[in-house]
Amino acid sequence: MSSPRITLDRSSPVPLYFQVAEQLERAIVSGEIGAGERLENEITMAQDLGLSRPTMRQAIQVLVDKGMLVRRRGVGTQVVHGQVRRQVELTSLFDDLAAAGQHPRTTVLEQLLVPADEQVSEQLQVGLGEPVWSLRRLRFIAGGEPLAVMHNYLPSSIVDLGDVDLEAQGLYSYLRDAGFVIRVARQSIGARGVRPVEARLLREDVDAPLLTMQRTAYDNLGRAVEFGRHAYRPGLYSFDVTLVDR
Amino acid sequence: MSSPRITLDRSSPVPLYFQVAEQLERAIVSGEIGAGERLENEITMAQDLGLSRPTMRQAIQVLVDKGMLVRRRGVGTQVVHGQVRRQVELTSLFDDLAAAGQHPRTTVLEQLLVPADEQVSEQLQVGLGEPVWSLRRLRFIAGGEPLAVMHNYLPSSIVDLGDVDLEAQGLYSYLRDAGFVIRVARQSIGARGVRPVEARLLREDVDAPLLTMQRTAYDNLGRAVEFGRHAYRPGLYSFDVTLVDR
DNA sequence: GACGTCAAGATGTCCTGACAAATGCTTGAC
DNA sequence: GTCAAGCATTTGTCAGGACATCTTGACGTC
Numbered sequence: 397m398s399s400p401r402i403t404l405d406r407s408s409p410v411p412l413y414f415q416v417a418e419q420l421e422r423a424i425v426s427g428e429i430g431a432g433e434r435l436e437n438e439i440t441m442a443q444d445l446g447l448s449r450p451t452m453r454q455a456i457q458v459l460v461d462k463g464m465l466v467r468r469r470g471v472g473t474q475v476v477h478g479q480v481r482r483q484v485e486l487t488s489l490f491d492d493l494a495a496a497g498q499h500p501r502t503t504v505l506e507q508l509l510v511p512a513d514e515q516v517s518e519q520l521q522v523g524l525g526e527p528v529w530s531l532r533r534l535r536f537i538a539g540g541e542p543l544a545v546m547h548n549y550l551p552s553s554i555v556d557l558g559d560v561d562l563e564a565q566g567l568y569s570y571l572r573d574a575g576f577v578i579r580v581a582r583q584s585i586g587a588r589g590v591r592p593v594e595a596r597l598l599r600e601d602v603d604a605p606l607l608t609m610q611r612t613a614y615d616n617l618g619r620a621v622e623f624g625r626h627a628y629r630p631g632l633y634s635f636d637v638t639l640v641d642r
Numbered sequence: 643m644s645s646p647r648i649t650l651d652r653s654s655p656v657p658l659y660f661q662v663a664e665q666l667e668r669a670i671v672s673g674e675i676g677a678g679e680r681l682e683n684e685i686t687m688a689q690d691l692g693l694s695r696p697t698m699r700q701a702i703q704v705l706v707d708k709g710m711l712v713r714r715r716g717v718g719t720q721v722v723h724g725q726v727r728r729q730v731e732l733t734s735l736f737d738d739l740a741a742a743g744q745h746p747r748t749t750v751l752e753q754l755l756v757p758a759d760e761q762v763s764e765q766l767q768v769g770l771g772e773p774v775w776s777l778r779r780l781r782f783i784a785g786g787e788p789l790a791v792m793h794n795y796l797p798s799s800i801v802d803l804g805d806v807d808l809e810a811q812g813l814y815s816y817l818r819d820a821g822f823v824i825r826v827a828r829q830s831i832g833a834r835g836v837r838p839v840e841a842r843l844l845r846e847d848v849d850a851p852l853l854t855m856q857r858t859a860y861d862n863l864g865r866a867v868e869f870g871r872h873a874y875r876p877g878l879y880s881f882d883v884t885l886v887d888r
Numbered sequence: 889g890a891c892g893t894c895a896a897g898a899t900g901t902c903c904t905g906a907c908a909a910a911t912g913c914t915t916g917a918c
Numbered sequence: 919g920t921c922a923a924g925c926a927t928t929t930g931t932c933a934g935g936a937c938a939t940c941t942t943g944a945c946g947t948c
Contacts, residue, residue, distance in 0.1 A: 409939095468928085470911030896944100903934105
Protein backbone atom coordinates (compact mmCIF):
# COMPACT_ATOMS: atom_id res chain seq x y z
CA MET A 397 0.00 0.00 0.00
CA SER A 398 1.77 3.08 -1.22
CA SER A 399 0.89 6.75 -1.31
CA PRO A 400 3.55 9.02 -2.76
CA ARG A 401 3.58 12.68 -1.89
CA ILE A 402 1.81 14.68 -4.57
CA THR A 403 1.53 18.45 -4.74
CA LEU A 404 -1.15 20.29 -6.67
CA ASP A 405 -1.07 23.76 -8.19
CA ARG A 406 -4.65 24.86 -8.65
CA SER A 407 -3.59 28.12 -10.31
CA SER A 408 -1.72 26.26 -13.03
CA PRO A 409 -3.34 25.82 -16.44
CA VAL A 410 -2.23 22.19 -16.35
CA PRO A 411 -5.30 20.08 -15.52
CA LEU A 412 -5.35 18.61 -12.02
CA TYR A 413 -5.76 15.03 -13.24
CA PHE A 414 -2.71 15.50 -15.43
CA GLN A 415 -0.63 16.91 -12.58
CA VAL A 416 -1.49 13.86 -10.51
CA ALA A 417 -0.77 11.45 -13.38
CA GLU A 418 2.62 13.04 -14.03
CA GLN A 419 3.74 12.81 -10.44
CA LEU A 420 2.42 9.27 -10.05
CA GLU A 421 4.29 8.25 -13.19
CA ARG A 422 7.50 9.77 -11.84
CA ALA A 423 7.03 7.89 -8.59
CA ILE A 424 6.68 4.63 -10.51
CA VAL A 425 9.61 5.01 -12.91
CA SER A 426 11.84 6.28 -10.10
CA GLY A 427 11.01 3.18 -8.10
CA GLU A 428 9.46 5.11 -5.23
CA ILE A 429 6.47 2.86 -5.80
CA GLY A 430 7.86 -0.59 -6.46
CA ALA A 431 6.71 -3.07 -9.08
CA GLY A 432 3.66 -5.02 -7.96
CA GLU A 433 2.93 -2.62 -5.12
CA ARG A 434 -0.64 -1.64 -4.43
CA LEU A 435 -1.83 1.95 -4.47
CA GLU A 436 -4.01 3.52 -1.82
CA ASN A 437 -7.65 3.30 -2.84
CA GLU A 438 -9.14 5.97 -5.06
CA ILE A 439 -11.43 7.53 -2.49
CA THR A 440 -8.72 7.99 0.13
CA MET A 441 -6.22 9.36 -2.40
CA ALA A 442 -8.84 11.79 -3.67
CA GLN A 443 -9.62 12.99 -0.15
CA ASP A 444 -5.94 13.36 0.73
CA LEU A 445 -5.43 15.58 -2.31
CA GLY A 446 -8.68 17.47 -1.93
CA LEU A 447 -9.92 16.14 -5.24
CA SER A 448 -13.14 14.50 -6.31
CA ARG A 449 -13.12 10.82 -7.07
CA PRO A 450 -13.75 11.20 -10.84
CA THR A 451 -10.70 13.45 -11.13
CA MET A 452 -8.59 10.95 -9.23
CA ARG A 453 -9.92 8.15 -11.42
CA GLN A 454 -9.05 10.13 -14.55
CA ALA A 455 -5.48 10.52 -13.33
CA ILE A 456 -5.15 6.79 -12.68
CA GLN A 457 -6.74 6.00 -16.04
CA VAL A 458 -3.94 7.84 -17.83
CA LEU A 459 -1.40 5.43 -16.37
CA VAL A 460 -3.60 2.40 -16.94
CA ASP A 461 -3.74 3.37 -20.62
CA LYS A 462 0.04 3.58 -20.64
CA GLY A 463 0.24 0.04 -19.33
CA MET A 464 1.86 1.04 -16.03
CA LEU A 465 -1.04 0.24 -13.69
CA VAL A 466 -3.67 -2.49 -13.60
CA ARG A 467 -6.96 -2.24 -11.75
CA ARG A 468 -9.06 -5.04 -10.27
CA ARG A 469 -12.53 -4.41 -9.01
CA GLY A 470 -12.92 -5.24 -5.36
CA VAL A 471 -9.17 -5.36 -4.84
CA GLY A 472 -7.36 -2.23 -5.87
CA THR A 473 -4.80 -0.78 -8.24
CA GLN A 474 -1.33 -2.23 -8.68
CA VAL A 475 1.88 -1.33 -10.47
CA VAL A 476 2.68 -3.67 -13.36
CA HIS A 477 5.91 -5.63 -13.07
CA GLY A 478 8.72 -5.25 -15.54
CA GLN A 479 10.73 -2.26 -16.60
CA VAL A 480 8.73 0.49 -18.19
CA ARG A 481 9.66 0.77 -21.82
CA ARG A 482 9.36 4.10 -23.54
CA GLN A 483 6.29 4.10 -25.71
CA VAL A 484 6.35 4.77 -29.44
CA GLU A 485 5.03 8.28 -29.76
CA LEU A 486 3.57 10.35 -32.50
CA THR A 487 6.78 12.03 -33.49
CA SER A 488 9.09 11.39 -36.36
CA LEU A 489 12.31 9.45 -36.07
CA PHE A 490 14.27 12.71 -35.88
CA ASP A 491 12.49 13.87 -32.75
CA ASP A 492 12.75 10.36 -31.32
CA LEU A 493 16.50 10.31 -31.67
CA ALA A 494 17.00 13.91 -30.57
CA ALA A 495 15.00 13.18 -27.43
CA ALA A 496 17.14 10.12 -26.76
CA GLY A 497 20.24 12.31 -26.67
CA GLN A 498 21.45 11.25 -30.10
CA HIS A 499 22.37 13.88 -32.66
CA PRO A 500 20.84 12.62 -35.87
CA ARG A 501 22.00 13.93 -39.20
CA THR A 502 19.80 13.96 -42.26
CA THR A 503 20.47 14.15 -45.99
CA VAL A 504 17.64 15.15 -48.27
CA LEU A 505 17.81 13.06 -51.44
CA GLU A 506 14.68 14.35 -53.11
CA GLN A 507 12.15 17.08 -52.36
CA LEU A 508 9.83 17.77 -55.26
CA LEU A 509 6.33 17.39 -56.61
CA VAL A 510 5.44 14.09 -58.25
CA PRO A 511 2.15 12.62 -59.50
CA ALA A 512 0.46 10.43 -56.92
CA ASP A 513 0.68 6.71 -57.59
CA GLU A 514 -2.15 4.37 -56.71
CA GLN A 515 -1.19 3.70 -53.10
CA VAL A 516 -0.36 7.34 -52.36
CA SER A 517 -3.60 8.47 -53.96
CA GLU A 518 -5.56 6.06 -51.80
CA GLN A 519 -3.75 6.84 -48.55
CA LEU A 520 -3.75 10.62 -48.91
CA GLN A 521 -7.23 10.85 -50.39
CA VAL A 522 -6.10 12.74 -53.49
CA GLY A 523 -6.80 11.99 -57.13
CA LEU A 524 -4.56 9.55 -59.01
CA GLY A 525 -1.79 11.49 -60.73
CA GLU A 526 -2.36 14.71 -58.79
CA PRO A 527 0.84 16.41 -57.61
CA VAL A 528 2.06 15.47 -54.14
CA TRP A 529 5.30 16.31 -52.38
CA SER A 530 7.80 13.49 -52.48
CA LEU A 531 10.46 13.65 -49.79
CA ARG A 532 13.28 11.12 -49.72
CA ARG A 533 15.75 11.35 -46.90
CA LEU A 534 18.67 9.37 -45.55
CA ARG A 535 19.14 9.46 -41.81
CA PHE A 536 22.36 8.84 -39.86
CA ILE A 537 22.92 8.23 -36.19
CA ALA A 538 25.76 9.84 -34.27
CA GLY A 539 29.01 8.50 -35.68
CA GLY A 540 27.86 8.77 -39.26
CA GLU A 541 26.39 5.30 -39.49
CA PRO A 542 23.35 5.25 -41.84
CA LEU A 543 20.15 4.22 -40.06
CA ALA A 544 17.20 4.54 -42.40
CA VAL A 545 15.93 5.64 -45.78
CA MET A 546 12.65 7.48 -45.47
CA HIS A 547 10.22 8.29 -48.23
CA ASN A 548 7.32 10.60 -47.36
CA TYR A 549 4.42 11.86 -49.44
CA LEU A 550 2.37 14.95 -48.53
CA PRO A 551 -0.65 16.41 -50.31
CA SER A 552 0.36 19.65 -52.04
CA SER A 553 -3.12 21.04 -51.50
CA ILE A 554 -2.59 21.49 -47.77
CA VAL A 555 1.20 21.50 -47.28
CA ASP A 556 3.87 23.54 -49.07
CA LEU A 557 7.33 22.01 -48.80
CA GLY A 558 8.86 24.35 -51.36
CA ASP A 559 11.14 26.36 -49.11
CA VAL A 560 11.51 24.10 -46.11
CA ASP A 561 14.93 22.93 -44.96
CA LEU A 562 14.34 19.40 -43.74
CA GLU A 563 17.98 18.70 -42.98
CA ALA A 564 17.80 21.08 -40.03
CA GLN A 565 14.57 19.84 -38.44
CA GLY A 566 12.38 16.78 -38.52
CA LEU A 567 9.28 16.58 -40.68
CA TYR A 568 6.91 16.29 -37.74
CA SER A 569 8.53 19.21 -36.02
CA TYR A 570 7.98 21.28 -39.15
CA LEU A 571 4.37 20.18 -39.47
CA ARG A 572 3.71 21.21 -35.88
CA ASP A 573 5.23 24.63 -36.52
CA ALA A 574 3.07 24.94 -39.62
CA GLY A 575 -0.03 24.51 -37.48
CA PHE A 576 -0.84 20.86 -38.07
CA VAL A 577 -1.98 18.87 -35.05
CA ILE A 578 -1.27 15.21 -35.71
CA ARG A 579 -3.67 13.10 -33.70
CA VAL A 580 -3.82 9.64 -35.24
CA ALA A 581 -1.38 7.51 -37.20
CA ARG A 582 -1.85 4.05 -38.65
CA GLN A 583 1.35 2.08 -39.05
CA SER A 584 2.13 -1.23 -40.65
CA ILE A 585 5.43 -2.84 -39.74
CA GLY A 586 7.05 -5.55 -41.82
CA ALA A 587 10.33 -6.78 -43.22
CA ARG A 588 11.91 -7.45 -46.60
CA GLY A 589 15.26 -7.82 -48.28
CA VAL A 590 17.27 -4.74 -49.10
CA ARG A 591 17.10 -3.32 -52.64
CA PRO A 592 20.27 -2.45 -54.56
CA VAL A 593 19.83 1.33 -54.21
CA GLU A 594 19.16 1.02 -50.49
CA ALA A 595 22.07 -1.34 -49.99
CA ARG A 596 24.41 1.33 -51.32
CA LEU A 597 22.84 4.12 -49.25
CA LEU A 598 22.70 2.10 -46.04
CA ARG A 599 26.03 0.35 -46.59
CA GLU A 600 24.47 -3.07 -46.26
CA ASP A 601 25.13 -6.36 -48.03
CA VAL A 602 22.94 -7.30 -50.96
CA ASP A 603 21.11 -9.97 -48.97
CA ALA A 604 20.59 -7.97 -45.77
CA PRO A 605 17.16 -7.87 -44.12
CA LEU A 606 15.43 -4.53 -43.57
CA LEU A 607 12.72 -3.48 -41.14
CA THR A 608 9.97 -1.58 -42.95
CA MET A 609 7.26 0.74 -41.78
CA GLN A 610 4.40 2.34 -43.65
CA ARG A 611 2.52 5.10 -41.93
CA THR A 612 -0.41 7.36 -42.67
CA ALA A 613 -0.88 10.28 -40.29
CA TYR A 614 -4.09 12.24 -39.75
CA ASP A 615 -4.55 15.66 -38.15
CA ASN A 616 -7.27 16.83 -35.81
CA LEU A 617 -9.55 17.54 -38.77
CA GLY A 618 -9.33 13.89 -39.74
CA ARG A 619 -7.39 14.71 -42.93
CA ALA A 620 -4.51 12.53 -44.12
CA VAL A 621 -1.45 14.77 -43.81
CA GLU A 622 1.41 12.41 -44.52
CA PHE A 623 2.04 8.96 -45.94
CA GLY A 624 5.44 7.33 -45.72
CA ARG A 625 7.31 4.20 -46.71
CA HIS A 626 10.45 3.73 -44.65
CA ALA A 627 13.19 1.16 -44.26
CA TYR A 628 15.42 0.75 -41.20
CA ARG A 629 18.57 -1.22 -40.53
CA PRO A 630 17.31 -3.82 -38.08
CA GLY A 631 20.43 -3.95 -35.95
CA LEU A 632 20.04 -0.28 -35.10
CA TYR A 633 16.31 0.12 -34.65
CA SER A 634 13.17 -1.66 -33.49
CA PHE A 635 9.59 -0.68 -32.71
CA ASP A 636 8.40 -0.91 -29.13
CA VAL A 637 4.65 -1.11 -28.64
CA THR A 638 2.58 -1.45 -25.50
CA LEU A 639 -0.82 -3.05 -25.88
CA VAL A 640 -3.50 -2.53 -23.23
CA ASP A 641 -6.74 -4.44 -22.99
CA ARG A 642 -9.72 -2.34 -21.96
CA MET B 643 -23.78 16.56 -38.93
CA SER B 644 -24.77 12.97 -38.40
CA SER B 645 -26.78 11.16 -35.76
CA PRO B 646 -27.19 7.43 -36.31
CA ARG B 647 -30.05 5.61 -34.66
CA ILE B 648 -28.90 3.99 -31.44
CA THR B 649 -30.95 1.72 -29.20
CA LEU B 650 -30.23 1.16 -25.53
CA ASP B 651 -31.03 -1.82 -23.35
CA ARG B 652 -30.96 -0.66 -19.77
CA SER B 653 -31.61 -4.16 -18.46
CA SER B 654 -28.51 -5.52 -20.17
CA PRO B 655 -25.36 -6.07 -18.11
CA VAL B 656 -23.39 -4.40 -20.91
CA PRO B 657 -22.56 -0.86 -19.78
CA LEU B 658 -24.51 1.89 -21.51
CA TYR B 659 -21.39 3.72 -22.70
CA PHE B 660 -20.20 0.50 -24.29
CA GLN B 661 -23.51 -0.12 -26.04
CA VAL B 662 -23.32 3.35 -27.53
CA ALA B 663 -19.66 2.94 -28.53
CA GLU B 664 -20.38 -0.38 -30.24
CA GLN B 665 -23.24 0.98 -32.29
CA LEU B 666 -21.36 4.14 -33.19
CA GLU B 667 -18.44 2.03 -34.35
CA ARG B 668 -20.70 -0.10 -36.49
CA ALA B 669 -22.18 3.05 -38.03
CA ILE B 670 -18.70 4.26 -38.91
CA VAL B 671 -17.28 1.05 -40.37
CA SER B 672 -20.49 0.42 -42.30
CA GLY B 673 -20.21 3.86 -43.83
CA GLU B 674 -23.49 5.09 -42.39
CA ILE B 675 -21.41 7.94 -41.00
CA GLY B 676 -18.99 8.92 -43.73
CA ALA B 677 -15.31 9.75 -43.36
CA GLY B 678 -14.79 13.34 -42.26
CA GLU B 679 -18.40 13.75 -41.22
CA ARG B 680 -19.19 15.62 -38.03
CA LEU B 681 -21.16 14.08 -35.19
CA GLU B 682 -24.03 15.77 -33.39
CA ASN B 683 -22.74 17.49 -30.27
CA GLU B 684 -22.37 15.56 -27.04
CA ILE B 685 -25.13 17.29 -25.14
CA THR B 686 -27.75 16.78 -27.82
CA MET B 687 -26.76 13.16 -28.37
CA ALA B 688 -26.92 12.52 -24.64
CA GLN B 689 -30.39 14.08 -24.40
CA ASP B 690 -31.66 12.14 -27.41
CA LEU B 691 -30.58 8.87 -25.80
CA GLY B 692 -31.68 9.82 -22.32
CA LEU B 693 -28.12 9.64 -21.04
CA SER B 694 -26.01 11.97 -18.97
CA ARG B 695 -23.22 13.86 -20.71
CA PRO B 696 -20.37 12.01 -18.93
CA THR B 697 -21.73 8.68 -20.15
CA MET B 698 -21.99 10.01 -23.70
CA ARG B 699 -18.46 11.38 -23.46
CA GLN B 700 -17.16 8.03 -22.24
CA ALA B 701 -18.71 6.30 -25.25
CA ILE B 702 -17.09 8.76 -27.65
CA GLN B 703 -13.77 8.46 -25.84
CA VAL B 704 -13.66 4.72 -26.60
CA LEU B 705 -13.68 5.47 -30.32
CA VAL B 706 -11.23 8.35 -29.97
CA ASP B 707 -8.82 5.92 -28.29
CA LYS B 708 -9.29 3.53 -31.20
CA GLY B 709 -8.30 6.28 -33.61
CA MET B 710 -11.69 6.41 -35.33
CA LEU B 711 -12.80 9.83 -34.09
CA VAL B 712 -11.01 13.12 -33.43
CA ARG B 713 -12.32 15.85 -31.18
CA ARG B 714 -11.63 19.58 -31.45
CA ARG B 715 -12.63 21.86 -28.65
CA GLY B 716 -15.06 24.50 -29.71
CA VAL B 717 -15.80 22.71 -32.95
CA GLY B 718 -17.00 19.17 -32.53
CA THR B 719 -16.22 15.54 -33.17
CA GLN B 720 -15.35 14.16 -36.60
CA VAL B 721 -14.76 10.79 -38.17
CA VAL B 722 -11.14 10.25 -39.23
CA HIS B 723 -10.51 9.67 -42.92
CA GLY B 724 -8.99 6.52 -44.25
CA GLN B 725 -10.12 2.93 -44.01
CA VAL B 726 -10.26 1.62 -40.50
CA ARG B 727 -7.62 -1.01 -40.03
CA ARG B 728 -8.21 -3.75 -37.54
CA GLN B 729 -6.16 -3.07 -34.45
CA VAL B 730 -3.59 -5.47 -33.06
CA GLU B 731 -5.30 -7.01 -30.09
CA LEU B 732 -4.19 -8.85 -27.04
CA THR B 733 -4.70 -12.27 -28.49
CA SER B 734 -2.24 -14.74 -29.84
CA LEU B 735 -1.62 -15.30 -33.51
CA PHE B 736 -3.91 -18.34 -33.44
CA ASP B 737 -6.94 -16.36 -32.35
CA ASP B 738 -6.01 -13.63 -34.81
CA LEU B 739 -6.05 -15.99 -37.73
CA ALA B 740 -9.10 -17.92 -36.58
CA ALA B 741 -11.00 -14.64 -36.29
CA ALA B 742 -9.92 -13.69 -39.81
CA GLY B 743 -11.57 -16.80 -41.17
CA GLN B 744 -8.32 -18.66 -41.68
CA HIS B 745 -7.91 -22.14 -40.29
CA PRO B 746 -4.45 -22.16 -38.78
CA ARG B 747 -2.68 -25.41 -38.05
CA THR B 748 -0.05 -25.73 -35.38
CA THR B 749 2.72 -28.21 -34.73
CA VAL B 750 4.24 -28.35 -31.26
CA LEU B 751 7.99 -28.83 -31.59
CA GLU B 752 8.85 -28.65 -27.91
CA GLN B 753 6.85 -28.44 -24.69
CA LEU B 754 8.98 -29.04 -21.61
CA LEU B 755 10.63 -27.44 -18.61
CA VAL B 756 14.00 -25.76 -19.13
CA PRO B 757 16.16 -23.58 -16.89
CA ALA B 758 15.55 -19.87 -17.42
CA ASP B 759 18.29 -18.09 -19.35
CA GLU B 760 19.25 -14.52 -18.55
CA GLN B 761 16.67 -12.77 -20.71
CA VAL B 762 13.84 -15.10 -19.71
CA SER B 763 14.76 -14.73 -16.06
CA GLU B 764 14.65 -10.96 -16.36
CA GLN B 765 11.43 -10.80 -18.35
CA LEU B 766 9.47 -13.32 -16.28
CA GLN B 767 10.84 -12.18 -12.94
CA VAL B 768 12.09 -15.62 -11.96
CA GLY B 769 15.51 -16.68 -10.73
CA LEU B 770 18.24 -17.50 -13.24
CA GLY B 771 18.18 -21.24 -13.94
CA GLU B 772 14.78 -21.84 -12.39
CA PRO B 773 12.52 -24.13 -14.43
CA VAL B 774 10.19 -22.44 -16.90
CA TRP B 775 7.98 -23.95 -19.57
CA SER B 776 9.50 -23.75 -23.02
CA LEU B 777 7.01 -24.00 -25.85
CA ARG B 778 8.18 -24.06 -29.45
CA ARG B 779 5.55 -24.18 -32.15
CA LEU B 780 5.38 -23.98 -35.91
CA ARG B 781 2.31 -22.34 -37.34
CA PHE B 782 0.82 -22.82 -40.80
CA ILE B 783 -1.81 -20.88 -42.66
CA ALA B 784 -4.55 -22.54 -44.63
CA GLY B 785 -2.95 -24.38 -47.54
CA GLY B 786 -0.12 -25.74 -45.42
CA GLU B 787 2.24 -22.84 -45.99
CA PRO B 788 4.43 -22.26 -42.90
CA LEU B 789 3.92 -18.82 -41.38
CA ALA B 790 5.90 -18.50 -38.17
CA VAL B 791 8.05 -20.20 -35.59
CA MET B 792 7.01 -19.23 -32.09
CA HIS B 793 8.97 -19.75 -28.90
CA ASN B 794 7.18 -19.00 -25.63
CA TYR B 795 8.37 -19.17 -22.04
CA LEU B 796 6.00 -19.37 -19.06
CA PRO B 797 6.86 -19.42 -15.34
CA SER B 798 6.20 -22.91 -13.96
CA SER B 799 5.28 -21.42 -10.60
CA ILE B 800 1.97 -20.06 -11.88
CA VAL B 801 1.22 -22.04 -15.06
CA ASP B 802 1.19 -25.80 -15.63
CA LEU B 803 1.54 -26.75 -19.27
CA GLY B 804 2.05 -30.44 -18.54
CA ASP B 805 -1.14 -31.84 -19.97
CA VAL B 806 -2.23 -29.09 -22.32
CA ASP B 807 -2.77 -29.77 -26.02
CA LEU B 808 -1.61 -26.62 -27.73
CA GLU B 809 -2.13 -27.93 -31.23
CA ALA B 810 -5.88 -27.74 -30.72
CA GLN B 811 -6.13 -24.25 -29.25
CA GLY B 812 -4.04 -21.10 -29.06
CA LEU B 813 -1.89 -20.27 -26.05
CA TYR B 814 -3.84 -17.16 -25.14
CA SER B 815 -7.10 -19.01 -25.44
CA TYR B 816 -5.79 -21.61 -23.00
CA LEU B 817 -4.52 -18.98 -20.58
CA ARG B 818 -7.93 -17.33 -20.59
CA ASP B 819 -9.61 -20.66 -19.83
CA ALA B 820 -7.12 -21.24 -17.02
CA GLY B 821 -8.27 -18.01 -15.38
CA PHE B 822 -5.55 -15.61 -16.44
CA VAL B 823 -6.68 -12.14 -17.45
CA ILE B 824 -4.03 -10.66 -19.73
CA ARG B 825 -4.16 -6.90 -19.47
CA VAL B 826 -0.86 -5.48 -20.70
CA ALA B 827 1.73 -6.64 -23.22
CA ARG B 828 4.99 -5.00 -24.23
CA GLN B 829 6.18 -5.87 -27.71
CA SER B 830 9.35 -5.15 -29.59
CA ILE B 831 9.25 -5.63 -33.34
CA GLY B 832 12.37 -6.01 -35.44
CA ALA B 833 13.92 -7.93 -38.31
CA ARG B 834 16.88 -10.21 -38.94
CA GLY B 835 18.11 -12.84 -41.34
CA VAL B 836 16.74 -16.35 -41.11
CA ARG B 837 18.76 -18.98 -39.21
CA PRO B 838 19.46 -22.39 -40.72
CA VAL B 839 17.00 -24.26 -38.48
CA GLU B 840 14.27 -21.73 -39.19
CA ALA B 841 14.98 -21.76 -42.91
CA ARG B 842 14.24 -25.47 -43.00
CA LEU B 843 11.08 -25.16 -40.89
CA LEU B 844 9.73 -22.16 -42.78
CA ARG B 845 10.90 -23.33 -46.22
CA GLU B 846 12.80 -20.14 -46.85
CA ASP B 847 16.11 -19.43 -48.56
CA VAL B 848 19.22 -19.11 -46.43
CA ASP B 849 19.37 -15.33 -46.93
CA ALA B 850 15.68 -14.60 -46.42
CA PRO B 851 14.63 -11.77 -44.09
CA LEU B 852 12.37 -12.51 -41.11
CA LEU B 853 10.07 -10.28 -39.11
CA THR B 854 10.64 -10.78 -35.39
CA MET B 855 8.58 -9.99 -32.34
CA GLN B 856 9.41 -10.27 -28.67
CA ARG B 857 6.56 -9.95 -26.23
CA THR B 858 6.09 -9.99 -22.48
CA ALA B 859 2.50 -10.25 -21.28
CA TYR B 860 1.21 -9.29 -17.83
CA ASP B 861 -2.05 -10.29 -16.15
CA ASN B 862 -4.37 -8.18 -14.04
CA LEU B 863 -2.22 -8.84 -10.98
CA GLY B 864 0.71 -7.22 -12.74
CA ARG B 865 2.59 -10.53 -12.99
CA ALA B 866 4.57 -11.51 -16.07
CA VAL B 867 2.71 -14.52 -17.46
CA GLU B 868 4.40 -15.13 -20.78
CA PHE B 869 7.51 -14.13 -22.67
CA GLY B 870 7.98 -15.01 -26.30
CA ARG B 871 10.44 -14.72 -29.16
CA HIS B 872 8.79 -15.20 -32.51
CA ALA B 873 9.75 -15.05 -36.17
CA TYR B 874 7.34 -14.49 -39.04
CA ARG B 875 7.69 -14.80 -42.80
CA PRO B 876 7.39 -11.18 -43.86
CA GLY B 877 5.47 -11.81 -47.06
CA LEU B 878 2.65 -13.40 -45.08
CA TYR B 879 2.42 -11.21 -42.01
CA SER B 880 2.83 -7.65 -40.76
CA PHE B 881 1.97 -5.74 -37.61
CA ASP B 882 -0.66 -3.03 -37.80
CA VAL B 883 -0.58 -0.44 -35.04
CA THR B 884 -2.69 2.64 -34.49
CA LEU B 885 -1.11 5.44 -32.49
CA VAL B 886 -3.27 8.08 -30.84
CA ASP B 887 -2.03 11.30 -29.32
CA ARG B 888 -3.85 12.30 -26.14
C1' DG C 889 -10.69 46.84 -46.25
C1' DA C 890 -8.38 45.48 -41.94
C1' DC C 891 -8.68 44.78 -37.39
C1' DG C 892 -10.67 44.02 -32.86
C1' DT C 893 -14.71 42.77 -30.00
C1' DC C 894 -18.36 40.03 -28.85
C1' DA C 895 -21.47 36.20 -28.65
C1' DA C 896 -22.77 31.50 -29.72
C1' DG C 897 -21.51 26.85 -29.76
C1' DA C 898 -18.70 23.08 -28.73
C1' DT C 899 -15.48 20.31 -25.97
C1' DG C 900 -12.49 20.17 -21.51
C1' DT C 901 -12.32 20.06 -16.62
C1' DC C 902 -14.14 19.41 -12.07
C1' DC C 903 -17.58 18.67 -8.50
C1' DT C 904 -21.15 15.89 -5.60
C1' DG C 905 -23.77 11.96 -5.00
C1' DA C 906 -25.47 7.28 -5.56
C1' DC C 907 -25.76 2.50 -6.55
C1' DA C 908 -23.82 -1.94 -8.77
C1' DA C 909 -20.65 -5.63 -8.99
C1' DA C 910 -16.52 -8.27 -7.99
C1' DT C 911 -13.24 -9.86 -4.57
C1' DG C 912 -11.48 -11.64 -0.37
C1' DC C 913 -11.98 -12.43 4.32
C1' DT C 914 -14.65 -13.67 8.30
C1' DT C 915 -18.11 -16.03 10.46
C1' DG C 916 -21.26 -19.55 11.31
C1' DA C 917 -23.71 -23.91 10.34
C1' DC C 918 -23.27 -28.65 9.74
C1' DG D 919 -12.87 -29.49 9.59
C1' DT D 920 -15.20 -27.89 5.59
C1' DC D 921 -18.14 -25.33 3.02
C1' DA D 922 -21.39 -21.71 2.40
C1' DA D 923 -23.31 -17.34 3.58
C1' DG D 924 -22.51 -12.78 4.68
C1' DC D 925 -19.92 -8.56 5.11
C1' DA D 926 -16.43 -5.07 4.23
C1' DT D 927 -13.61 -3.16 0.69
C1' DT D 928 -12.74 -1.41 -3.75
C1' DT D 929 -13.40 -0.37 -8.43
C1' DG D 930 -17.13 0.23 -12.22
C1' DT D 931 -21.02 2.77 -13.87
C1' DC D 932 -24.28 6.56 -14.15
C1' DA D 933 -26.64 11.00 -13.09
C1' DG D 934 -26.75 16.06 -13.11
C1' DG D 935 -24.68 20.43 -12.75
C1' DA D 936 -21.23 24.23 -13.10
C1' DC D 937 -17.70 26.81 -15.06
C1' DA D 938 -13.49 27.23 -18.24
C1' DT D 939 -11.55 27.44 -22.69
C1' DC D 940 -11.23 27.27 -27.52
C1' DT D 941 -13.18 28.17 -32.28
C1' DT D 942 -15.84 30.41 -35.48
C1' DG D 943 -18.48 33.84 -37.47
C1' DA D 944 -20.95 38.24 -37.08
C1' DC D 945 -20.65 42.84 -36.16
C1' DG D 946 -18.76 47.24 -35.61
C1' DT D 947 -15.01 50.56 -35.66
C1' DC D 948 -11.05 52.73 -37.40
